[in-house]
Amino acid sequence: MGESLRLLRSRGFHPVAARTPRRVFMGSLPCTKGPVPVKLTIEDWNFLEYPRISLAERPAFLPALMPHVDVLGHLCYFAPGAVTLDSYDPAIALAQCLDQATVMLDRIAADPEYRIDDIQSEFPAHWEYGQLSLPWTVFLGDIQPQATTAKYFIMRQGERKHALVSCDPDEAHRLARTLGAAVTASRYRCWLLQTTVPPRVPAQMPRTVKELFAWVRSWDCTLYAGIQKALGEKDYLQQTYAAFAVKTLVGWLGFGFDLDQLKRLGYANSPKRYRNYLHNAGGAQHLFRMALREVGSRFVHNRNLSYKDLYNQRVTVVGCGAIGSFVAAALVRLGAGTGKLGRLKLIDPDDLGPENLGRHVLGYPALMQTKAGALTDELLRQFPHSAIEAHACSAFDHSQLFAAELIVDATGEESVSEYLNRLRLQRGTPTPLLHVWIRGNGESVQALWADSEGGACYRCLLVPNARVHRQERFPLLKTEPLRRTDGCRAYTPYAVSAPMHAAALASDMVCAWLQGDPSPRFRTRSQENADVYKVKSQNLTRMAGCPACARP
Ligand SMILES: [Zn+2]
Structure with missing residues (x-):
């Protein structure tokens, strides 16, 4: 602290009585048009909060309504979080604050355009807080x-x-x-x-x-x-x-x-x-x-995007297990189910068991309920303005499956994904189908965006080869994943991070689609230390001889 006190003294600041640990100093900032008397208050020597600088009086060369100065005369010289002050070097940190405040006041005094532009862009803040009593x-x-x-x-x-x-x-x-x-x-x-x-x-x-x-x-x-x-x-x-x-x-x-x-x-x-x-x-x-x-929901779902959200789109998620639950939670935040036409359909025939809880977005309150129903209830509780429908049935029994602008296959089961792929091709639907799945014990996640624009289908990820059963077009795992059995059910252990990773990948592709292009349509993301081959994310052509999509 001695260093800081020396700095302040050298700049003409002198301490005034205050309750510790708060330290208060009076002094002035050397602005070009003249000195500006200020009070410097330091409450937090870790500088998580910037030292407070407030005008002790307003010299005539400063206007009454100033940007970055509130009605009590406090200067907002750095936007919160804009600059990290070094708590190990408080003297330098204080010098930075005083210099920045001086620069800001100089600009306000010298440049009326700057003042007007900045007040305009932060107008609601001035509107609300430029009065002495806090607004309701x-x-x-x-x-x-x-x-x-x-x-x-x-x-x-x-x-x-x-x-x-x-x-x-x-x-x-x-x-x-x-x-x-x-x-x-x-x-x-x-x-x-x-x-x-x-x-x-x-x-x-x-x-x-x-x-x-x-x-x-x-x-x-x-x-x-x-x-x-x-x-x-x-x-x-x-x-x-x-x-x-x-x-x-x-x-x-x-x-x-x-x-x-x-x-x-x-x-x-x-x-x-x-x-x-x-x-x-x-x-x-x-x-x-x-x-x-x-x-309102328009504000909530738009605020963080620089492109349109899922407003008025019909989106269907097939599979409400580990992957699907995180996918649905992300899509609803991206605006799925909002707007007059918007619908988010969640399809899954299964109940949520205790074996699911460790890697699902839902917890104990949903135990033994249908995954689709419980997930719908929870998302509606969080986002009551969205239209979300539960379908606790198989996707294949759902007659309106392709009546949507987007379908996400989050089942993570190859056989189901292949069947959805076959249905999409048979019906010749223009609705894109985004498959997303987890590899191995969560080493990697992959996704394929398939639509009627001629690229690869889900089955194009295998090489037709009579001698090798289900030969991968892009080998990824170097070792066989660990499998476990639980009674007569086999399962692949992976932590909750894997479905979150998969949902993040799927969400990124949906965001890319909202911006006009879901490329690269085949994406692979791997953990940093995973023992896997590198697979390039790319747009894939069809596989010659693919039994699902090859033209006869
Ligand atoms: Zn194919």
């Missing part, structure tokens, strides 16, 4: 693009209470059920608007209705007109609070204000007079800036 968080469901109002629902979980703005009572009930909350529909509505104009950065965020009007008018006159139109109609006067949610390019902004009780009743039939009042004396009414948190 309101959940926002899936909002249809054409919706003009949505309802407020109140969800109670013991002591906790959440508001949800949603266009769909079913969505509210599904969410409440999965949260174990009681839900009530309130009479309140929230008006919905949207704009494609980036938010205009104001000198400071609006605090009153009048300031809101002036700011929105300078930002987007269509949006302004939308607000005025809503305030010119009777409906909002039936509630004691007017609420608006605006969809912008950088996220949703929510705001609302209380309505004057006597006036709203008096003007119940002449809303334009109430609006007029808001433009005059009523404009001093305090504006609440809400923190809207999207919780």
Whole structure:
């Protein structure tokens, strides 16, 4: 710590009294336009949290509304996690922080464009936290693009209470059920608007209705007109609070204000007079800036992808054992079962036994239930807005098997995979069939994407050879896998990591398909220390003489 204290002293910082282990120093940052007085607070000498630098006072050359500075004057000079400070060299770490804060303030002071761009891109954060009291968080469901109002629902979980703005009572009930909350529909509505104009950065965020009007008018006159139109109609006067949610390019902004009780009743039939009042004396009414948190399935399944998800696609998973359970869990996260047309079908005739639990996504609560049914229940509990169907039957008894945009064969059983392959070829279906399986005792996982575009079929992975039974086209394992018997059932031991590995491979191929091309269509991934031959991942041509797909 001595080194750090010397550094701070050399930069003109002096300690002030604080409760240990917190250390507080006052000093100033040497910005180009002049010194900026700051307070430096160090609570965590491991630097998992960056030292806090806050403005002690704001010099005139810095604007009132600054990017990366919150309402309490705290500077966000590094985005959380952006830089790892070296706790073994705290003096250097502190120097990095002070230098970065100085650079940031210099940019804010020198370059108005930088200030505007950065506030614009983080606008919802300024909107929500640029006020002295923390905003009330309101959940926002899936909002249809054409919706003009949505309802407020109140969800109670013991002591906790959440508001949800949603266009769909079913969505509210599904969410409440999965949260174990009681839900009530309130009479309140929230008006919905949207704009494609980036938010205009104001000198400071609006605090009153009048300031809101002036700011929105300078930002987007269509949006302004939308607000005025809503305030010119009777409906909002039936509630004691007017609420608006605006969809912008950088996220949703929510705001609302209380309505004057006597006036709203008096003007119940002449809303334009109430609006007029808001433009005059009523404009001093305090504006609440809400923190809207999207919780709808469109947001949840889209947020982490830079391409489309499985929205509106019909996906079937054959096999809900070790591999299939992890595959289904991944597909549902990729949006399978969402959208009006979307369906995720899970097919498996078997029950979940104790022998499965050690490498399945489900646990004891599902014991002795059908794998398909229990997996469906669990995934619906986690993702209540997805349409998931259980079919506890053999895939071959399922007449609608190929009525899908994608089928995943996660049975990991060669005989079943071959039969599915044969059905696909016989029916001439355009639906792609993704086979995924585990090799040996989990040394490798492999997958083949087969469709009607002319590449190899599942059986093309064997070489037709009268002298060698089932000769592999691409030999992989160097040694015979360990087999065990359990009563009269033989099985191949492998750890839970193997089906997870297989599911990751299958998910990557589905993501590649969503981006337009599932190549390489035949993929092999092996463990680092596995005793296997290297098999190149590639697009395969058909095998000459393949008994399944060779043309007669
Ligand atoms: Zn073939």
